Amino acid sequence: MLETKKQLESLGITVRRTLRNPPPAQLYEYSILHEHGAVTATGALATSSGEKTGRSPRDKRIVAHPQSSGDIWWGEVNMKIDEDTFMLNRQRAVDYLNTRDLLYVIDGYAGWDPKYRIKIRVICERAYHALFVHNMLVRPSMADLAVFGEPDYVIYNAGKFPADPEISPSIGSRTSVNISFERGELVILGTQYAGEMKKGVFTMINYLMPRQGVLPMHCSANEGARGDVSLLFGLSESGKTALATDRTRMLIGDDEHCWTGDGIFNIEGGCYAKSVHLSADHQPEIYGAIRFGTVLENAVYDDRTRQVDYRDASLTENIRASYPLEFIPNAKFPSVGGHPKHIILFACDAFGVLPPVSRLTPAQATYYFISGYTTNMEGMEAGSVEPLPYFSACFGAEFLVWHPTRYAEMLAERMRRHGARAWLVNTGGLGGPPGTGRRLPIEYTRAVVDAIHAGALDDCPAAVDPNFGLEVPAACPGVPPELLAPKQNWPDPEAYDREAKRLCEWFRKHFAKYEVAAGREIRDAGPRG
Numbered sequence: 001m002l003e004t005k006k007q008l009e010s011l012g013i014t015v016r017r018t019l020r021n022p023p024p025a026q027l028y029e030y031s032i033l034h035e036h037g038a039v040t041a042t043g044a045l046a047t048s049s050g051e052k053t054g055r056s057p058r059d060k061r062i063v064a065h066p067q068s069s070g071d072i073w074w075g076e077v078n079m080k081i082d083e084d085t086f087m088l089n090r091q092r093a094v095d096y097l098n099t100r101d102l103l104y105v106i107d108g109y110a111g112w113d114p115k116y117r118i119k120i121r122v123i124c125e126r127a128y129h130a131l132f133v134h135n136m137l138v139r140p141s142m143a144d145l146a147v148f149g150e151p152d153y154v155i156y157n158a159g160k161f162p163a164d165p166e167i168s169p170s171i172g173s174r175t176s177v178n179i180s181f182e183r184g185e186l187v188i189l190g191t192q193y194a195g196e197m198k199k200g201v202f203t204m205i206n207y208l209m210p211r212q213g214v215l216p217m218h219c220s221a222n223e224g225a226r227g228d229v230s231l232l233f234g235l236s237e238s239g240k241t242a243l244a245t246d247r248t249r250m251l252i253g254d255d256e257h258c259w260t261g262d263g264i265f266n267i268e269g270g271c272y273a274k275s276v277h278l279s280a281d282h283q284p285e286i287y288g289a290i291r292f293g294t295v296l297e298n299a300v301y302d303d304r305t306r307q308v309d310y311r312d313a314s315l316t317e318n319i320r321a322s323y324p325l326e327f328i329p330n331a332k333f334p335s336v337g338g339h340p341k342h343i344i345l346f347a348c349d350a351f352g353v354l355p356p357v358s359r360l361t362p363a364q365a366t367y368y369f370i371s372g373y374t375t376n377m378e379g380m381e382a383g384s385v386e387p388l389p390y391f392s393a394c395f396g397a398e399f400l401v402w403h404p405t406r407y408a409e410m411l412a413e414r415m416r417r418h419g420a421r422a423w424l425v426n427t428g429g430l431g432g433p434p435g436t437g438r439r440l441p442i443e444y445t446r447a448v449v450d451a452i453h454a455g456a457l458d459d460c461p462a463a464v465d466p467n468f469g470l471e472v473p474a475a476c477p478g479v480p481p482e483l484l485a486p487k488q489n490w491p492d493p494e495a496y497d498r499e500a501k502r503l504c505e506w507f508r509k510h511f512a513k514y515e516v517a518a519g520r521e522i523r524d525a526g527p528r529g
């Protein structure tokens, strides 16, 4: 502890009382005593993140430093802050933290592969934040902690204290989340949403790993009985988490992975599951994981019975549960795997245009990976809301640091080298536009994923879709064949063509900003219609 104390002092942290990696039970006690934490009927720690109940991407800033500036994809995702302003924010956070009676210091790793893992230190005042990072980082053993040494990356979480927009025009509000790659530091002011820390680590990984020839990815991963690994990409609600949880396969991780020369590793030691409308019937693994040790953020519970009402989104739709990976029954430890055999890109296409499954060429895989397409399904079944297409490069644009094509090229190169197959799976609409069509039942999507894993679609006969140029398998075990070709399910084939062309146009429009960097071959692999 003396070594840690000295290290903290060298960072400017002079608080007399610090607790380093305290056990969850102690963090429960402090959270209940000092920050209105409560224990739910199943033993989780119910907490509130205050005003901010989601990430604040518009308040994220990256230090523009001559050493890294040329590497960074500057723009809407990565906005600049100068070093002096970063240092002012850092000092503000440190000064505030120094006014506290007690701080938590949580040390852990990002990455299950000891060859590539980075050492993270989180300094925070809230017990719930400490428990969150305890759950989300790869937990060091007591022996690891004894020789932990200097961290590679330090997070100063002063989220209860606001940023000061008067300091500089680059601070746009009272929330400021700043990263300096050179200093290996993340400063959080004005938001207590715990996910900022998780994604702050992921952003750092997204910067560092490509420099070592390692590909970071926003995806889930699982492994079959023969050691065959699949990566599953998809934006919110498209099935990335639900479909990675598969009784017949081991879960490597549900959100963030890296692909190295040896295979893949999970970056995290836990999950941060969306829990609104959670039910024991539909998501038994996640439901069962919400017990002692789990942080339940912004959920509503009954004061008397402490039963959580997962349907109550009055605090936020973004109710989250953070728990260690070992709370999931078939999680794999250590959370690493071999080179992936299958890359599955989920798109939740509410327009009912994309086929339930398509086999992708490497160029198409790159195109659809860079596109990162989905639609907003809300209200779709009722037909009350016109869905909107949504694109997020590499299925996680908000966390990219280099230009998207850098990650896409690395993915394509690895897929080629290791013979991975790629698939586009539509988990969305079927048989007509929103309002007239229906959502593809999840059991059919599960059957598609099972067929991919069984190799049943690798070489089966397929027809080429005229609009998208995708190879659509003619048969898939467990799925009625007429469902595989979407146009056949529309009562009006011309209406299908119109809708398909509209979607092709949206793809092209979105891809235009990447096509110079991506090159002609990739652009031409996109929709034709």
Ligand code: OXD
Residues within 6 Å of the ligand: 195, 255, 272
């Ligand atoms: C997350 C996200 O919280 O992707 O994991 O937004």
Ligand code: MN
Residues within 6 Å of the ligand: 218, 255
């Ligand atoms: Mn995520």
